[in-house]
Amino acid sequence: MELYTQLASILSADQVTANPTVLEQHSRDESYHSPHRPDVVVFPQNAEEVSRVLAFAHAHRLPVVPFGLGTSLEGHVIPYQGGISIDMQRMNQILEVRPADFLVKVQPGVTRSQLNKELKKYGLFFSVDPGADATLGGMAATNASGTTAVRYGVMRDQVRALTVVLADGRIIRTGGLAAKSSAGYHLTGLFVGSEGTLGVFTELTLRVHGIPESVIAARVAFPTVKQAVDSAVAILSASIPVARMELVDGGSMMQLNRHSGTSYPEQPTLFMEFHGNEAGLLHDIRFAEELAADQGCLGFVHEIDSKERTRLWEARHNLAYAFGHGHPGKRMMTTDVCVPISQLADAVEHARLQIDRSGLAGGVLGHIGDGNFHALLMIDPDRREDLQRAEAVNAAIVRHALDRGGTCTGEHGVGVGKAKYLRQEHGEAVDVMAQVKRAIDPHGILNPGKIFPSLK
CATH class of the missing domain: 3.30.70.2190 (Alpha-Beta Plaits)
Incomplete structure (x- = not known):
């Protein structure tokens, strides 16, 4: 109750809640990972309010987990250490469309379909299509991809600039409107895909495309x-x-x-x-x-x-919903990897074999144009045997991909589900990533336990 009162004084009473139903909504994503409630949920409306929340959390060493729509698939938004879930749904404005520059400025709570509905008036569209109608802030946080990546690229290719609130409340801007720059480090690329562990996005400048004839x-x-x-x-x-x-x-x-x-x-x-x-x-x-x-x-x-x-x-x-509806009472565990296209047929056949051997219902599908594929497994999360079988299939698919020069995740992100494979893929480079994390978030308050589960 004290945390609620303190945050209500920073924002306003209608922007802070400890309602059990709302806490439960923010305790999970669409993955099979165990839920965990935050202590409180806040609903900021601009960068300055996000800054005040993070400055408060930084001073009191409180965990902060950004939340879009909860469509992530590796436990990214689950607040395993409690603290503050910072819901971006009220920051859902399309701020500016620049047709001549093929750019748009949006707040992070804008969804993909919302943006494309507006862009259609200008003969434009936003290309990244992950399937779910996710928020653009969440898509940038995980470097989302999807069905159109073979032609237009992934989320990192579309983000021209960001406004980011850092762990201590500082507001910084990365990138600009220009198509290219050689000025300094590419911070925009660093923040895209950081899964809320380095900062909270409050504005995105995105590249858009002309609707094809x-x-x-x-x-x-x-x-x-x-x-x-x-x-x-x-x-x-x-x-x-x-x-x-x-x-x-x-x-x-x-x-x-x-x-x-x-x-x-x-x-x-x-x-x-x-x-x-x-x-x-x-x-x-x-x-x-x-x-x-x-x-x-x-x-x-x-x-x-x-x-x-x-x-x-x-x-x-x-x-994915077809599998879910076809197996009532079960939850879906989904994994994704990416391999060189020359290795894709072998990797897909290997994944199918692992699923069949496990005895679990499931399927394999993928963005074949860029070597990214998914394995879907239907499990009863209350049955330890199901979880063990699914984890074994996941591990075998990842190991097969890494052995062939691939990655443990092509688009879902690391979260908690893929964290154990990160060092196997990147070796000592993981230590460099951890040093960046410590430099930007020295108290480890931003989405703790994600990507680097053992980081103190």
Whole structure:
């Protein structure tokens, strides 16, 4: 109660709560990791208020965990040491659209769909599509990626500048409006992907893109995963303008059909989308179909109609929910890794084998264009045996990826779930990361226990 009173004096009474229901909402994300309640939740409305909260927390050595919508998948927003959950939902304004510069300034609580609805008026769109309608602040914090990364890049490629509140309450600005700079360290790139451990974002300047003249989607089934991957490599090598390139394994296609009422072939399948001008894309589609046929595709179906394209991508995006609804009473454990594309077919087949051997229900899907894939596992979190099996599958998939020059996470981030693999991937470079963390947050109040679980 004393903490509530002190924070209410810093902000206002309606911006601070210790309501048990609200605390419970901020105790978890969409992962399988155990929840833990914060002591209090605050709702700042501008950078100055965030600064006052952090200065107070710094002085009293109180943990602070930024919270967007809670769509993270590795326990990033779970406040395991209690303290203050700082909810950014009231900082949800689109501050400025600069069409001639292909830039937009937003507050961190703006969601991806909210931004794209506004940008459509200008013939623009924001490219990063992680599936969930996450906040842009959260997407920057985890360096989110998604289906369009093969063409437009990941979140780090889109963030031009940031306003960040540091652990002691200082407000700094990184980057600017210029397309490039050689002035000093690239602090923007450092903060993107830092998962709330280095500062709290209060404003983001983001790169946006022109809406393409024409869009064509395609669905292509193959007898084997290797043939699907080889076809994807051939299409990429031909410089065909692919904007999305997704791989879904046969077992996952079966689950998708059950959930979405579709009747797609239950074989390894590529979902693709091509952006460009109409005449050029029709030629590119024919070329892509020829390349897929060379790899024994079982059918190449393309859609120009916007409703049919939306239906196809909704089915792909809803795959995680298809597994969830198909296994009532269970929770989903999801892991992601990224490998060189040359290693992708072997890595996907290895992941599928590990799932089948575990006896757990699950599937494999991935952003095949950049070598990133996910394994979904359905578990009963109250059954120790399920957790042990899932962790063993996760460990085997990560070890396989690292042994082939990959990474333990391509887009979900480290959080608590992948922290144990960080040194295996980066070696002594982890110590340098920890030194940066200590320099910026000497008391360790920002999202403690994440990325560096043993850091004091």
